[in-house]
Amino acid sequence: MQLKDVMYDADDVIDLCQTKAKERRLASSSSYSSSNASCGCPLLSCFRNPFFAHEIGSKIKEINSRLERIAKRKADLGLTKSPIIPRVDSIIHRKTDHLIVVDDIVGEKIEEDTEMLVSWLTEEEKGVRENVCVVAILGMGGIGKSTLAKKIFNDPRIEDEFQLKIWVCVSKEVKGEEVLKCVIRGAGGEPGYTNERSELVPILERHVNGKKFFLVLDDVWAESRAVWDGLLRAPMSSGAHGSRLLVTSRDERVANGMRATKSHRVEKLSDEDGWSLLIKQVFLKTKMVLF
Ligand SMILES: Nc1ncnc2c1ncn2[C@@H]1O[C@H](COP(=O)(O)OP(=O)(O)OP(=O)(O)O)[C@@H](O)[C@H]1O
Ligand SMILES: [Mg+2]
CATH class of the missing domain: 3.40.50.300 (P-loop containing nucleotide triphosphate hydrolases)
Known part of the structure; x- marks a missing residue:
């Protein structure tokens, strides 16, 4: 359940990046050349804004530490992946x-x-x-x-x-x-x-x-x-x-x-x-x- 929540939050971060990148593309196409704004990967163009890059960076850090905590609990409980046993x-x-x-x-x-x-x-x-x-x-x-x-x-x-x-x-x-x-x-x-x-x-x-x-x-x-x-x-x-x-x-x-x-x-x-x-x-x- 906790892992599922983290995955949903990670998905939200990607959505946020996509929205920001789209906004940036629209704004830049109305002012100057779109190729200038996209710099190869359209999704990464959103990180040109330092405030936004900082916000996303903090979210990713927080997601990573939650994943690490889950991994530690899994190890503490001795959980292992069970082999697929035929019915x-x-x-x-x-x-x-x-x-x-x-x-x-x-x-x-x-x-x-x-x-x-x-x-x-x-x-x-x-x-x-x-x-x-x-x-x-x-x-x-x-x-x-x-x-x-x-x-x-x-x-x-x-x-x-x-x-x-x-x-x-x-x-x-x-x-x-x-x-x-x-x-x-x-x-x-x-x-x-x-x-x-x-x-x-x-x-x-x-x-x-x-x-x-x-x-x-x-x-x-x-x-x-x-x-x-x-x-x-x-x-x-x-x-x-x-x-x-x-x-x-x-x-x-x-x-x-x-x-x-x-x-x-x-x-x-x-x-x-x-x-x-x-x-x-x-x-x-x-x-x-x-x-
Ligand atoms: N002559 C028959 N009369 C009644 N049932 C039959 C007959 N031949 C086959 N069956 C039925 O068909 C099914 C499959 O048969 P069987 O297990 O003998 O096949 P098989 O060739 O040994 O298959 P496999 O290669 O998977 O071992 C069984 O449920 C069996 O009862
Ligand atoms: Mg047989």
């Missing part, structure tokens, strides 16, 4: 889990995609020496990549095929230690309080060792794609042959960087399915308001 609801919105409401799913296409991807994930990859093969789901934001991945994750055939199922939401800014901890927990382990990679990596290795696992890394960005090659791949190679990593991303570079053996691009819903999704959503919201 909590947007963070929650981006973090995904594997849970799904089956009745909310619409369209034949997602059923067909699920069939194809489940068979990719469960069939044997011929001529592949690696224990863990990578399959990618690609497509633009909001197209339904995570929804498809959830549907696959919850499919009974996946349940039957793999000993371990782990879902980790990666997102753009990710801490390697956090991902390690999530995967350890997903594998039934307890990472403890350490944040040391050198301690977390062997825990992970122990928990996946010899097990056929299905890991989903949801929402991987180009910026976070190193989580696989640079962090998880080595300890998770101790998993049994036939283990699978399913990654979802908007960015094709992620699939290439992770050396996905197969990629599937999600296409947009048909007009008909889009309508039924819209109706479902509207109906859901209306019900929420009514009851």
Whole structure:
């Protein structure tokens, strides 16, 4: 509030200078050449009057000392500029889990995609020496990549095929230690309080060792794609042959960087399915308001 007052007073000083400069210009144009009076910057011409210059100078001095007092109080109170923290609801919105409401799913296409991807994930990859093969789901934001991945994750055939199922939401800014901890927990382990990679990596290795696992890394960005090659791949190679990593991303570079053996691009819903999704959503919201 005090700062606001000072700023208004500073604004008044500028207005006063402008008015005086205008008066001077009008007076000088009626007596002699205007270029003589303006001397380059019209606003500064008002300071040619020593009385006015003194009056304005005192006002500026007074404004400066008020600003200094405010700055001192800010320092005394220990006030600092807080960083801009993203809204909590947007963070929650981006973090995904594997849970799904089956009745909310619409369209034949997602059923067909699920069939194809489940068979990719469960069939044997011929001529592949690696224990863990990578399959990618690609497509633009909001197209339904995570929804498809959830549907696959919850499919009974996946349940039957793999000993371990782990879902980790990666997102753009990710801490390697956090991902390690999530995967350890997903594998039934307890990472403890350490944040040391050198301690977390062997825990992970122990928990996946010899097990056929299905890991989903949801929402991987180009910026976070190193989580696989640079962090998880080595300890998770101790998993049994036939283990699978399913990654979802908007960015094709992620699939290439992770050396996905197969990629599937999600296409947009048909007009008909889009309508039924819209109706479902509207109906859901209306019900929420009514009851
Ligand atoms: N087939 C579908 N049936 C019902 N809802 C769907 C379907 N596909 C997508 N949706 C809905 O559309 C929204 C966006 O889907 P989803 O989160 O899967 O997109 P995404 O491709 O993973 O997006 P992002 O790139 O932002 O992670 C969600 O609310 C989801 O429930
Ligand atoms: Mg997603």
